[in-house]
Amino acid sequence: xxxxxxxxxLGSGTVGTGVVHVLKExxxxxxQKVGVPVQIKTVLVRDTHKVRxxxxxxxxxxxxxxxxxxxxxxxxxxxxxxxxxxxxxxxxAMKAGKHVVTANKDVVAQFGKDMFEAxxxxxxxxxFEASVGGGIPIVTPIKECLTxxxxxxxxxxxxxxxxxxxTKMTRMGSDYASALKEAQEKGYAEADPSADVEGLDAARxxxxxxxxxxxxxxGLSDVSVEGIxxxxxxxxxxxxxxxYVVKLLAxxxxxxxxxxxxxxxxxFLRESHPLAAVNDVFNAIFVKGNAIGEAMFxxxxxxxxxxxxxxxxxxxxxxRQIAKGVGDEIGxxxxxxxxxxxxxxxxxxxxLRLLVADEPGVLGTIATVFGTYGVSLKSVIxxxxxxxxxxxxxxxxxxxxxxxREAEQALTDLSVVERISNVIRVDTPREDGT
Amino acid sequence: xxxxxxxxxLGSGTVGTGVVHVLKExxxxxxQKVGVPVQIKTVLVRDTHKVRxxxxxxxxxxxxxxxxxxxxxxxxxxxxxxxxxxxxxxxxAMKAGKHVVTANKDVVAQFGKDMFEAxxxxxxxxxFEASVGGGIPIVTPIKECLTxxxxxxxxxxxxxxxxxxxTKMTRMGSDYASALKEAQEKGYAEADPSADVEGLDAARxxxxxxxxxxxxxxGLSDVSVEGIxxxxxxxxxxxxxxxYVVKLLAxxxxxxxxxxxxxxxxxFLRESHPLAAVNDVFNAIFVKGNAIGEAMFxxxxxxxxxxxxxxxxxxxxxxRQIAKGVGDEIGxxxxxxxxxxxxxxxxxxxxLRLLVADEPGVLGTIATVFGTYGVSLKSVIxxxxxxxxxxxxxxxxxxxxxxxREAEQALTDLSVVERISNVIRVDTPREDGT
Numbered sequence: 001x002x003x004x005x006x007x008x009x010l011g012s013g014t015v016g017t018g019v020v021h022v023l024k025e026x027x028x029x030x031x032q033k034v035g036v037p038v039q040i041k042t043v044l045v046r047d048t049h050k051v052r053x054x055x056x057x058x059x060x061x062x063x064x065x066x067x068x069x070x071x072x073x074x075x076x077x078x079x080x081x082x083x084x085x086x087x088x089x090x091x092x093a094m095k096a097g098k099h100v101v102t103a104n105k106d107v108v109a110q111f112g113k114d115m116f117e118a119x120x121x122x123x124x125x126x127x128f129e130a131s132v133g134g135g136i137p138i139v140t141p142i143k144e145c146l147t148x149x150x151x152x153x154x155x156x157x158x159x160x161x162x163x164x165x166x167t168k169m170t171r172m173g174s175d176y177a178s179a180l181k182e183a184q185e186k187g188y189a190e191a192d193p194s195a196d197v198e199g200l201d202a203a204r205x206x207x208x209x210x211x212x213x214x215x216x217x218x219g220l221s222d223v224s225v226e227g228i229x230x231x232x233x234x235x236x237x238x239x240x241x242x243x244y245v246v247k248l249l250a251x252x253x254x255x256x257x258x259x260x261x262x263x264x265x266x267x268f269l270r271e272s273h274p275l276a277a278v279n280d281v282f283n284a285i286f287v288k289g290n291a292i293g294e295a296m297f298x299x300x301x302x303x304x305x306x307x308x309x310x311x312x313x314x315x316x317x318x319x320r321q322i323a324k325g326v327g328d329e330i331g332x333x334x335x336x337x338x339x340x341x342x343x344x345x346x347x348x349x350x351x352l353r354l355l356v357a358d359e360p361g362v363l364g365t366i367a368t369v370f371g372t373y374g375v376s377l378k379s380v381i382x383x384x385x386x387x388x389x390x391x392x393x394x395x396x397x398x399x400x401x402x403x404x405r406e407a408e409q410a411l412t413d414l415s416v417v418e419r420i421s422n423v424i425r426v427d428t429p430r431e432d433g434t
Numbered sequence: 435x436x437x438x439x440x441x442x443x444l445g446s447g448t449v450g451t452g453v454v455h456v457l458k459e460x461x462x463x464x465x466q467k468v469g470v471p472v473q474i475k476t477v478l479v480r481d482t483h484k485v486r487x488x489x490x491x492x493x494x495x496x497x498x499x500x501x502x503x504x505x506x507x508x509x510x511x512x513x514x515x516x517x518x519x520x521x522x523x524x525x526x527a528m529k530a531g532k533h534v535v536t537a538n539k540d541v542v543a544q545f546g547k548d549m550f551e552a553x554x555x556x557x558x559x560x561x562f563e564a565s566v567g568g569g570i571p572i573v574t575p576i577k578e579c580l581t582x583x584x585x586x587x588x589x590x591x592x593x594x595x596x597x598x599x600x601t602k603m604t605r606m607g608s609d610y611a612s613a614l615k616e617a618q619e620k621g622y623a624e625a626d627p628s629a630d631v632e633g634l635d636a637a638r639x640x641x642x643x644x645x646x647x648x649x650x651x652x653g654l655s656d657v658s659v660e661g662i663x664x665x666x667x668x669x670x671x672x673x674x675x676x677x678y679v680v681k682l683l684a685x686x687x688x689x690x691x692x693x694x695x696x697x698x699x700x701x702f703l704r705e706s707h708p709l710a711a712v713n714d715v716f717n718a719i720f721v722k723g724n725a726i727g728e729a730m731f732x733x734x735x736x737x738x739x740x741x742x743x744x745x746x747x748x749x750x751x752x753x754r755q756i757a758k759g760v761g762d763e764i765g766x767x768x769x770x771x772x773x774x775x776x777x778x779x780x781x782x783x784x785x786l787r788l789l790v791a792d793e794p795g796v797l798g799t800i801a802t803v804f805g806t807y808g809v810s811l812k813s814v815i816x817x818x819x820x821x822x823x824x825x826x827x828x829x830x831x832x833x834x835x836x837x838x839r840e841a842e843q844a845l846t847d848l849s850v851v852e853r854i855s856n857v858i859r860v861d862t863p864r865e866d867g868t
Contacts (some may be wrong), residue, residue, distance in 0.1 A: 022582050022724075022725045024565060024581075025724065025725075026582060026583065026584055026724070026725070027586075029581075029584060029649065030581070030582065032649070032769045033581055033764075033767065036481070129579070135725070135726040135727065135729065136573075136729060137575045137579030137729070139573045139577060139578050140574070140575075140578060141574075141579070142748075143576070144572030144574060144747060145563070145574050145744075145747045146571065146743065146747065146751065146752060147463075147464070147467055147744030147746070147747055147750045148457075148464065148742065148745075148747055148749075149456075149460065149743055150454050150459075150460055150463060154512075171781045215463065217464070217609075258722060264823060273762075274711065274712075275706065276731060277711040289455045289743065290459065290460070290739075291452075291569070291734070291739045291740065291742055291743035291746070292569040292731060292733060292734065292739070292740050293461075293569065293732075293734045293737070293739065293740055293741040294734065294735065295569065295570060295732060295733035295734075296730075296731075296732035297573070297729075297730075297731060297732075298708060298725065298730035298731075299726060299727070299728060299729035299730065300727045300728065300729075300734065302540070303727070305724075305726070305727065306727055308582065308725055309580065309583055309723065309726040310579075310583045311582075311726035312582030312725070313578060313579045313580065313581055313582055315580060315582075316578075316582065320762070320764070321762060324761075324762060326760040326761065326762050327758075327760065328754070328755060328760050328762040330467075330754070333467065335466045355690045360538050371702075376605045395816065430837065
């Protein structure tokens, strides 16, 4: 083929601008790698009259049909975000024989199956590297580079907003509200930050990563989610004293005996873990496989140019195939149908912070309750006074989530327990390396 | 195609064993991903009579011609190591129309050009993911995932032996000799460790990484090399006091104004740098690109199973194309012909440790010499006494390598200077982010 590979782009926001910029800036190198130039022809925008200096050479339209019906367009790049009409536009594009590249984690997490079925039916590519980890290469590495492995675990810092907030709280001793305010002022958190701080954004990425890693379909509803809104400076301070940092992790495990377990929640992560040094808005994805052992992929999880880097990697991969006239896409890799482990059956060490009456025998009473529910304690520390109450920090040994919940309920029912201030899972390496 | 993709393997050492093991262990998943099974048929060994329980199902031969002439063999996997006859066997295999996968950093660094020319001439694939960073995916990520970027810098911890030695020296205060001895006892260093500790192994990987990253051919002779044999516990101690850790880095830079600069040497790396937390035998490659910003790839740089993970990723990529009957290999990406920056013209901050006469005015004399050669000093610290001599540590501002060398010579010529104990580059982030 000697005509340029041609793109129709849906959306002209931050990432779209980045894609236009990088495709222009690195046009020579990209054309060398593809064999022919790669060019954007048409951009779908809301308002064609808005002045967009960086898009002055491009044709703007507010009518998706114009892109859909344009036979010169080989690849549709979807950067609108949101579920609808992004999902419908992508399905229509594939039905029209166009390849699709997207950065849309919502659609991939919720409608990934539909997308792959359309790609297979209409023999097109469907690529989504930018939907997880921004610029960090992780979709292609899992699908191709780690393909020799049976992956057993993924742990990811996949949300920059919450990592920034937790980093500020750790470094400056800030409380949650002021760290979040600073993140908002710097543009790292949205005016309504709930999707980030409640863990929902991370949960979408967890679903995508788990589907890729374990070759089985994991949807958003399969992910148990807990955010960072309850984390206090006290929790972070206790973590440090015990040799941990607090991180919001997307965790996905595939144990042959228990099934797939996918969750997002804060974790006391030991300081020596490679993820513990991932700070500010940086993201990283740590994987375990039965050949590679441990590996980690680190970089910028958001931003116009990093995300454009991932989007264009997908474009170039497809453009090479188009230019060569070969179809070599890896389609859906969810060839397995694995069962899920119930959250109640998951096992972890736990940190609990409780406020209790300052009376003789209270520690014993509490320890007895834990014992009743089969929760074995690693340490119980009385740490300080809050008014006339005593604060106690408990670290448990490995325990089933269900038993832990029962013990929590029983503790709350005790008259000497004022409240359970927080409960956070603790990442403790096992002797068997799990 | 519905016959299995078939492999002839050259070599039956550690990595070969790993490849046999992982292909068997993960056979089902791999066949799902390729579309057909992937099987090893023949293994080239030195002694066909040696008992190899893990290869009992495989045909062993001591005659390469048997593999070369076998039309059923699609892919030759070269795991013999060394330049010859590995190079000749791989060229012959490609001439016979077979795809080649290798873990051989020597051949790739020295004869990469020949290999790619053969691959192009005979329309075969030539893949070498395992030649850098062991299990860490880095060749495919640079060639494919970061393809949108003009990469400007690579910094890598690419030699596990030296990273283990430096980690031990840092954590335990061990001297070089005893840390090396421990590495040898644990099997992390060879009986003759010179290729590792002198930086030659890292230099080969630096040449490969630079060629990939900058799209221009970088050979082993283009890499300036310095090892870790001169590093002492004192250097490591001063580094820590100044907020640094000592790492052996493979560094490759592409500045538009100065050309390509590729080197291997110890560096005072600031503690907050992502590479600073990479310890023991782990490897990591840190990259900067004009779209992605910063990214890092971390994992096990050696070992049977991690290296097998990388080798099999290459096998699977080729096997998919064979099974589908498409040829979609990215060939040689060295489409540019960039000039090199001379070592003398490279610029860095430096740490110097000197032993000088304990006399009034010595600091002034030394500072004057630095000034004469245009070397501006950030700090000069008299640290301790060694016998009747005083030890001085100097940190310079940015200076050309040539000027630094001249200043070193002039200092050595001073009668008050007993010796320059060590000179190590300091990684200081610039205001412009370089």
